[in-house]
Amino acid sequence: MEHAVVRNSSSDPLRIDEVAVPGARGVIGLTFCPGKRQREAISGAWERDLDTDLAAIASWGARAIINLVEEHEMLELGVADTAERLPAGIDYFHLPIPDAGIPDAQWEAAWSAHGAVVRARLAAGHKILVHCKGGLGRTGLLAARLLIEFGMPPAQAVSAVRAARAATIETDAQLEYVLCQRAPGSVQECVDEPGRTMPLRPRIAEPAAMKPLFRESWNTAELRRAHPPVFSHPHKQLLYDLAYPPGEVERGEIWVSRWPCATPVKACCGSALLVSAEPGYFSYRPSPGVAPGHEWHLNFADGELFFAYGSPLFAQDEMQVAEHPLLASVRQKLVCLARQHERYDPRTRDRAGMPTPVLVQGVARRIAVATDANTGQGRPQGLYGNHFARATPDVIVRASSRIEASALSNLLAIVAPAGGSGVYREETIDDALRTAYSGFRATVQACVLPGNEPPRIRLHGGNWGCGAYGGNPELMYLVQMIAADWAGLEGIVFHAPIAEPFVLACAKFASLQERCCGHDDALRFLAAQRYAWGVSDGN
Numbered sequence: 073m074e075h076a077v078v079r080n081s082s083s084d085p086l087r088i089d090e091v092a093v094p095g096a097r098g099v100i101g102l103t104f105c106p107g108k109r110q111r112e113a114i115s116g117a118w119e120r121d122l123d124t125d126l127a128a129i130a131s132w133g134a135r136a137i138i139n140l141v142e143e144h145e146m147l148e149l150g151v152a153d154t155a156e157r158l159p160a161g162i163d164y165f166h167l168p169i170p171d172a173g174i175p176d177a178q179w180e181a182a183w184s185a186h187g188a189v190v191r192a193r194l195a196a197g198h199k200i201l202v203h204c205k206g207g208l209g210r211t212g213l214l215a216a217r218l219l220i221e222f223g224m225p226p227a228q229a230v231s232a233v234r235a236a237r238a239a240t241i242e243t244d245a246q247l248e249y250v251l252c253q254r255a256p257g258s259v260q261e262c263v264d265e266p267g268r269t270m271p272l273r274p275r276i277a278e279p280a281a282m283k284p285l286f287r288e289s290w291n292t293a294e295l296r297r298a299h300p301p302v303f304s305h306p307h308k309q310l311l312y313d314l315a316y317p318p319g320e321v322e323r324g325e326i327w328v329s330r331w332p333c334a335t336p337v338k339a340c341c342g343s344a345l346l347v348s349a350e351p352g353y354f355s356y357r358p359s360p361g362v363a364p365g366h367e368w369h370l371n372f373a374d375g376e377l378f379f380a381y382g383s384p385l386f387a388q389d390e391m392q393v394a395e396h397p398l399l400a401s402v403r404q405k406l407v408c409l410a411r412q413h414e415r416y417d418p419r420t421r422d423r424a425g426m427p428t429p430v431l432v433q434g435v436a437r438r439i440a441v442a443t444d445a446n447t448g449q450g451r452p453q454g455l456y457g458n459h460f461a462r463a464t465p466d467v468i469v470r471a472s473s474r475i476e477a478s479a480l481s482n483l484l485a486i487v488a489p490a491g492g493s494g495v496y497r498e499e500t501i502d503d504a505l506r507t508a509y510s511g512f513r514a515t516v517q518a519c520v521l522p523g524n525e526p527p528r529i530r531l532h533g534g535n536w537g538c539g540a541y542g543g544n545p546e547l548m549y550l551v552q553m554i555a556a557d558w559a560g561l562e563g564i565v566f567h568a569p570i571a572e573p574f575v576l577a578c579a580k581f582a583s584l585q586e587r588c589c590g591h592d593d594a595l596r597f598l599a600a601q602r603y604a605w606g607v608s609d610g611n
Contacts, residue, residue, distance in 0.1 A: 078117045081107075081124040088132050088201065089237040091215055094224050098194030100215050101132060102237045104207030105141055109150040122151055126159055135198040135360055136163040138190065140210040142170060149205065155351070161360060165190070165348075169210045172242065174249040178575060185347040185578035189563070191221060192346055196361060212240025213250055220253045227251065282510075282517045285415045285428065287329035290405070292322035292398060292436075299408065301400035303382040307460060307468050308394065314472050315397045315438035327433040328402060330415065331514040333426040333506055336558050336591045346530075346563030347553055347581070349574060352444075353391070354532055354567055356437055356481055362530045362562075365433070365482065368515045369532045372539070373485035377418040377430055378403040386460030387539060391443065396435045396481060420487040427503075429511035430485040431518055437479050442471045457539075457609070486511040488537025488548065492605040496547065501598050504537070504548070505591070508555035516560055526560060534567040539609045546573035546580075547603040553581040554594055 088101040106129060107122025129137065139146075139154065146152045155164050165186050169175055175183070190200055204210035212233045219229035230250055233240050241247050303309040354369050372388040374380065381393040381400045393399040409416035414423075422428050443455040450467040453459050460468075486507050489500050512531060519527040533552045537543035549569060556564040566574060580601075584594060 078119050080119045081121040081128075086120075086125045086128040088129070091219065091232055091236045093194045094219065094222050096195045096222060097197035099199045100194070100218055101129075101134060101199060101201040102207060102211050102215055102233070102240065103129075103201065103203050104211075105139075105145075105149055105151060105203055105205050107149070107151045107154070108205065122154065122157060126154075126157060126162075129201055130159040130162060132201070133199045134162055134201040135193060136165060136190065136200050138165045138167060138200065138202045138214065140167060140169045140202065140204040140214060142168040145171065145205055163360070169204070169213070171205060172209055172246075174213065174245050181575045181579035181582075184582040185349075187221070188344050189346045189348045190218065192344060192563075193361075194218070194222070198360075207237065208240050209242035209246055212237065212242070213246045216241060216250045217253050220250070226253055282331055282334055282513060284514070284517075285330045285332055287327065287518075289325045289327050290402075292324050292326055295326075295401045295405060296322050296398060299401040299404035301382060301397070301404060305382065305384045305461060307384070307463070307465065308382050310465055310468055311394045311439065311441065311472060312397050312400075314469070314474060317474075322398065322436070324434070326398065326402075326435050327431070327518075328406075329431045329433075329514070329518060330417075331429045331431065331510060331517075333422075333428065334510040334513050336505060336509040336555070345553065345557045345561065345585075347566070347578060348563065349566045349569050352568055353388070353534075356479060358479075359530050359565075363528065366519055366527050367530050367532075368482045368484050370511075370534070370536060371483050371485035372534075372536050373420045373430070373487045375419055375421050375487050377406065377420055377485055379418075384461035385457070386443070386455060387457055388534075391441060391456075392483065394441060395437050395439055396483070397438055398435050399432065399483075402432060402435075420485055427486060427507035427510050429507075429514050431514055432483045432485075433518065434480045435483065437481050438475055440473050440475060441468075442473075482515070484511050484515055484531070486536075488541050488543055490537065490541035490543075492542070494605060496544065496599070496603045496605065498595060498599040501547070501551070501603075502595055504551045505555060505595065505598075508536075508551050509558055512555050512559035512561055528562040529560075530563045530565065531556060531561055532565045532567060534569060538606065542606045542608040544573075544603040544606055545570045546577045547598065547601070549574055549577035550581055550598065553577065554584065557581075557585070558591075 086103060086106060088103045091100045091102065093100060106125030107120050108118050109120065110118045158164055167179060167182055167186060169179060194200055202211050202214050216229040216233045219232060220226055230241060241250060301312065356369065359367055371392055374389060378393050378399055380390055381403065403418055406416050406418035410418060420428060420430055445452060445454040449470050451463060451471060455463055455471055489504050492500060515529050515531065516527060519529065535545060536552060537548050538545045549566060552564060584597060589597065
């Protein structure tokens with residue numbers, strides 16, 4: 073009895089076929105599912121090793137992987153944990169399409185956000201790898217679509233992809249789909265002629281420069297010594313002691329600033345704001361291609377800056393202070409300075425209720441606290457929110473790890489509207505827009521150097537105002553996208569977004585982009601959606 077030869081990553085090293093992108097330096101790689109294990113397939117039996125294949129992808133130089141395989145296929149192929157095993161420096165986009173099928177409306181809505189990110193990476197010269205299960209139908213479909221989005225005629229795109237990888241674009245439906253594609257206006261504006269890439273953000277109106285209420289640099293060692301934190305819960309003291317073991321000292325300086333409310337002005341039309349999503353809370357990993365100091369993370373602030381850092385609470389605000397413990401001393405110093413002048417008031421709104429974003433630049437992240445559910449580590453419900461105070465000290469210690477080479481973070485604190493009910497009023501939506509815009513624009517202004525081009529800011533946001541404040545996720549995602557676009561940011565990354573509201577927000581943002589809406593039009597559009605308030609999560 074003959075036994076079928078089982079092929080593996082050693083006998084058949086992963087083959088990546090390349091397609092050059094017209095008018096750009098980037099390359100699209102085409103392959104089948106890395107690490108797949110199949111007893112029966114047209115190409116034979118496979119027992120591949122996922123780590124070996126991912127290492128081959130990293131060696132090829134991929135900066136991102138686009139996985140078109142559906143969830144049930146990943147389970148069948150034994151690669152459900154691909155995202156967790158990626159080598160450092162490779163981003164991951166999971167955009168499943170049914171086997172032998174074509175994208176549906178939900179996929180198109182997701183691509184309206186992720187596609188802009190992919191195109192910008194290719195325009196910048198990155199290598200992007202695309203794969204499905206067999207590396208032919210869905211893989212060829214998306215590769216051809218990307219070529220079309222960079223200005224290549226559809227029939228030529230099909231030929232280019234099939235020349236690189238024979239038999240790609242397998243079904244008649246897939247071929248018809250590709251031949252019906254047209255280059256979006258944003259990419260046609262970006263690629264002017266072969267070999268010449270145009271700016272992604274053609275500016276037509278630069279908002280007036282903002283002037284901070286105050287902006288000062290503080291010596292970190294002196295700040296910690298003169299303004300020690302005050303804790304009301306032992307778990308917070310425990311985390312602080314883990315972050316600062318005996319003999320540990322602060323070095324360097326941080327910049328702290330507070331900014332006034334700014335009137336929203338749309339910075340550009342036809343812009344290519346990079347909108348993307350990542351699972352989980354902030355990792356604070358540097359993003360490829362973003363200059364040091366130009367990456368920012370949102371603080372989902374209370375009206376009182378960092379006010380609950382010492383309490384039993386452990387939501388996003390308190391987590392951020394625990395991992396960046398010097399922020400507690402920032403609050404304590406501002407409380408002291410506010411007695412001398414109100415511009416130092418540790419609030420994210422002024423006495424008239426207008427937003428006053430607070431920026432902290434260059435603060436060290438000293439520990440990382442795992443908040444996910446992990447029964448083996450004694451946290452079956454995780455540590456987020458009220459679960460933190462219920463945990464025992466040993467569980468807190470096991471969940472925490474020191475960051476020896478402390479990375480520096482830039483943080484933006486803005487407070488979302490809170491406590492509403494029923495349908496959002498137009499003035500509440502306007503307040504959210506002005507708050508987000510003021511903060512996002514302040515990050516740009518804080519990084520501007522005289523005589524230089526505007527900085528390319530990447531901001532990490534997420535479920536801002538959607539937890540304890542009960543905000544509507546779709547609306548709050550849209551507000552952040554619109555404000556980021558108006559403020560002139562290069563990109564915004566949403567962490568742990570709720571899938572359906574995020575997809576809907578991306579689709580509506582794309583619609584607003586096509587119409588090049590200004591403040592009044594956008595506000596009317598948002599109010600017309602009749603978004604309803606949610607319910608506080610109690611954290």
